[in-house]
Amino acid sequence: MALQMNSIARLNAEDFHKIGEDMYRMIVELYPICRSITGNGFRQTMRRIQESIPISIQEIPSGTDVFDWTIPKEWNIQDAYVKGPSGKKVIDFQQHNLHIMQYSVPVRLKMPLQELKHHLYSLPDHPEWIPYRTSYYKENWGFCLSQKQLDSLEEGEYEVVIDASLEDGHLTYGEYRIQGESDEEVLLSCHCCHPSLCNDNLSGIALTSRLAEILRGLSLRYSYRFLFIPGAIGSITWLSKNEEVASRIKHGLVVTGVGDLGIFHYKKSRRGDAEIDRVVQYVLKHSGKSYHVRDFSPYGYDERQYCSPGFNLPVGSLTKSQHGSYPQYHTSADNLEFVSAEALAESFRVYLEVIHTLEGNRYYINLNPKCEVRLGKRGLYRTVGGELDQPLNELATLWVLNLSDGGYSLLDIAEKANIPFRVIHEVTEKLLSHGLLMEQNR
Ligand code: ZN
Secondary structure (H helix, E strand, C coil): CCEEHHHHHHCCHHHHHHHHHHHHHHHHHHCCCCCCCCCHHHHHHHHHHHCCCCCEEEEEECCCEECCEECCCEEEEEEEEEECCCCCEEEECCCCHHHECECECCEEEEEEHHHHHHHEECCCCCCCCCECCECCCCCECCEECCHHHHHCCCCCEEEEEEEEEEECCEEEEEEEEECCCCCCEEEEEEECCCCCCHHHHHHHHHHHHHHHHHHCCEECCCEEEEEEECCCHHHHHHHHHCHHHHCCEEEEEEECCCCCCCCEEEECCCCCCCHHHHHHHHHHHCCCCCEEEECCCCCCCCHHHHCCCCCCCCEEEEECCCCCCCCCCCECCCCCCCCCHHHHHHHHHHHHHHHHHHHHCCEEEECCCCCCCCCHHHCCCCCCCCCCCHHHHHHHHHHHHHHCEEEEEHHHHHHHHCCCHHHHHHHHHHHHHCCCEEECCC
């Protein structure tokens, strides 16, 4: 028999520590792969995820129209370098895959330094770091390097070699669904198109995979859909092929930037007051962690597509540091030192708490609504939920009984009482087992 959702409420600090270490190990494995929005690096990443969960891998041909967009050509890269006047490699893709601008067309050229410089990208403010650059929709080529490296280049003739292919092929994405009691779905979506960058978004890939692994063993109220897609074009493609499915998405989160030591940031769905927005804020409020909440804006990751007006899905984004707000973002400094098992575990815990709250947020009816129920007679006074704080449990019990008239969900009650959802949920289970409440189907 599948485990109940409540079993995860019993995970302890040591369990979370181990989960954090597992996620970090997955990041270490995926880090060296040169991913892009299409190509073999992306496929290799999907196959690694398949070792943990049985995702299905979809391949959509280049040239396919998806709403206002078209699936681009597939890009694959074998090698790329620049040789200096002395014949020595001065930029080498084999040393770091950020050295190549993504979607660079194949090139074999000789040119003077001044001409080469039009194709070089660096970060003067962070002279040791290599930037991450792409040119998906305009044919171009380029190399990224540290400012220090750039400054060391001498005048003379340079040889540029990019051994890449940009041809008709496919856009790849991975999808996994867990059937729950209901066909209504919770969406967890992460972009998998970035090369050697850890927080953005190997952290999201690791957390989403681990979450799927844990949830697949549980008996769930909602069905869960996990998407491992290239950013933007991937969610556009998925939505264009799944309009019917999209209408069943009741709650969703875009999972990205969950491995750094910054505070939590929640970006609300376009609706702003969807259940997911309230749940995440409530969980963060009672997490004991610092956090920041902001309204939806049409800039960011795949929530831009899920929350486009034609879909307007209740999908928010829960991250640690907000994208673009930290200097390491989209540079070689978003590396294995920038993320930690500890931070990943902390994020995982909050995500799990969000899911636990979504699963448990139901409506109940008090079956003895005339005057207060006599708890002592039923052994519920000073005995409810032994492990948790007693007075809090009693207060939670009174709140649940008083507001369970079918008009308040458990989250409404938790918010009014300002008591952690977990406590409200636990006393509700107790009251149900004593026949004092009945679930109201809505
Ligand atoms: Zn990014």
